[in-house]
Amino acid sequence: MGGVVCAKMVSMSSKAQFVRSDRVTHALDADAAWQQLVRRDAAAEFFYGVTTTGVFCRPGCSSRLPLRRNVRFFRTVAEAQAAEFRACRRCKPDAAWGRPLDLVRGYLEAHADRRVSLDELGRVAGLSPFTVQRLFKQAMGVSPLQYQRALRAGGLRRALKQGGRVTDAIYAAGFGSSSRAHEGAALGMPLARFAAGGRGERICFTTARTPFGWMVVGATARGLCWLALAATKQEAEASLREEFPAAEMKRDVGLGKWVEAAVRAVTAARGAKDELPLDLRGTAFQLRVWQALRAIPRGETRSYSELAREMGMPKSTRAVARACAMNRVAVVVPCHRVVGAGGSLTGYRWGVERKRKLLEAEGSS
Ligand SMILES: [Zn+2]
Incomplete structure (x- = not known):
């Protein structure tokens, strides 16, 4: 397997357009x-x-x-x-909703707050409910229902990852009894991998110097899973290994074009924007917050409370702030566009000085 395998896999998956039109024979x-x-x-x-x-x-x-x-x-x-x-x-x-399974996964994540039926997933994917069940389980190691449970157990997952005692983690995740937590934690591959710092994942990465410091990008076959800024190349790479200590890492200079695209997301003329495939994993709530961040136009900023209001959750400012702080894909998921209520820069996972530079480059400070 050569060094460009990851980038190639991603572009192939995004090209595999899922053709819906041939199934729609009736007029709209x-x-x-x-x-x-x-x-x-x-x-x-x-x-x-x-x-x-x-x-x-x-x-x-x-x-x-x-x-x-x-x-x-x-x-x-x-x-x-x-x-x-x-x-x-x-x-x-x-875009890359090509593969029916991506479609199903995205749909489950968007509706993690309720139980989604197989019939519904079948309609989403354009497959029979039985086929959805079989393909999903084949690919993910768990059924769609189990995957949803696992998503809801996001708090549990985080607590386990932080190495807390299981009983504490169960309590922190809000499960009433350990048996229910077990049910939610009978997770199969995706969640186990996550809890174990990326074990079983293959992550390609590259580093490059940018106007905002050293940038490291990491990608699974699904897309970008890590983008961080640091003072040195070593520090940048170390951040990736810290986040995914158990993943198989492979340098791939082919990802250099993703670094360039990320920089362009901040510096290019407005309107020009590359859409990078993303492999974001988190609780349904975190995914919503990250999505809201991506909707903040370049050149604009929001306070945490404004963002919470825009999401229709004016009382969740602190939870929104926490989810912003858990962002793994800097710049592309632009958490730097969130500032203090008075316009102050507040904190930034990758350094306040870098945040200032990013906002300057975007013409918003
Ligand atoms: Zn739209």
Whole structure:
């Protein structure tokens, strides 16, 4: 296996477009589609464009619901693009949702707060419920239901990773009894790997000097899982090994283009933006916060309370701040765009001075 294996795997997976259009033989019923859009039904099989913004989205997008009169529906990405709509940056209707399993995993993570049925997942993936179950289990080592349980056990996972006593971890995660925790912790591969600092994961990485210090990027076959800034190359690499002490590491200079893309995300002219594949893992709540961070436009900042309000959780400022602090992919998930209520820089996992430079480069300070 050569040094570019990771980068290649990723680009292949993002190219494997999942064709939905061939299954949609009926004409799109605009009224029914509108009802699905109002419900933000992520399993709905269409895309919608907003004429006032020129952007098209998946029905489950977290953006604000547009006015009915400004909406146009499309059965395929190609149709939307032919009508000169461009893809939304939040829900990425044109991007790597290629593989049905990614689709299923993303859907489970977005709906971790309730039980998702196999029928529902079948619709999302365009497969039979039975096939979803079988493929998912094959790939993940757990059933979709177990995966959801594992997601809900995020607090447990974190506590275990920090090396706390199991009984304390169970208590911290809010499980009523150890038997329920066991049920949630019968996790199979993904969670066990995570708890063990990346054991069983293969992470390709590279380092490069950037205007913001030494940058290290780490990627699994799914995408970027670590991006950190440090004063020296050694320090940068050490941060990756600390986060994933048990993962198999492999240097891959092919990832240098991801470093460049990350730097461009801060320095390039507005509008130019590369979409890097991300392998973000966390609780459903953390994933929501990181998603909200990615929605802060370059050149703008938010306070933690503003971010919490934008997420519709005005009382969760502290939890939002904690989730920002757990971000593993600096710059691309722009936690540096969150500042103190008075505009002060507050803390930054990778150094306040670097945060200041990043914000300067973005023209927001
Ligand atoms: Zn969208």
